[in-house]
Amino acid sequence: MIYIDENLATSERLLRRYRMTVAEELSHLLLHRKAIEAVDAPQDFLTLQKLPNWYEYERNAKKLAAMILMPSEFILKYSRQLYSDFIKQVGFGDPVAIKNFLAAKLADAFEVSLQAMKIRLGEWPIRVFDKIDQAMKDRLSFLE
Numbered sequence: 001m002i003y004i005d006e007n008l009a010t011s012e013r014l015l016r017r018y019r020m021t022v023a024e025e026l027s028h029l030l031l032h033r034k035a036i037e038a039v040d041a042p043q044d045f046l047t048l049q050k051l052p053n054w055y056e057y058e059r060n061a062k063k064l065a066a067m068i069l070m071p072s073e074f075i076l077k078y079s080r081q082l083y084s085d086f087i088k089q090v091g092f093g094d095p096v097a098i099k100n101f102l103a104a105k106l107a108d109a110f111e112v113s114l115q116a117m118k119i120r121l122g123e124w125p126i127r128v129f130d131k132i133d134q135a136m137k138d139r140l141s142f143l144e
Contacts, residue, residue, distance in 0.1 A: 016113050023065035070120045079128045080143045087141045095136045
């Protein structure tokens with residue numbers, strides 16, 4: 001069973017955060033089922049959070065949640081399309097503006113926070129931000 005604060009679950013303003021929270025908690029169940037099944041009381045959960053590898057549990061769950069909500073294949077597809085369209089309109093002058101524009105458009109399309117999308121665009125294996133830097137340096141109107 002997954003418990004999520006009801007204010008987070010019912011607020012239109014927080015919908016994107018809610019989606020990420022649900023995906024992260026589902027990821028914990030998929031990745032850390034044995035540890036979670038050992039939790040019988042709130043104190044057990046506090047003990048679990050104090051484990052030296054708890055940071056890894058959290059990091060891995062967040063990464064899987066990002067992969068669930070922002071699949072690489074679709075991120076790359078839309079990034080290539082948006083980049084090409086934007087370059088045709090504004091040229092190669094400002095890589096930071098292009099990355100910010102692309103991240104904002106994708107965050108809206110995938111209904112995640114701008115921060116979550118920016119992290120995803122910088123991560124392996126897609127590294128869209130690196131692809132943009134290289135394409136702009138080479139003055140390409142497409143992303144490889």
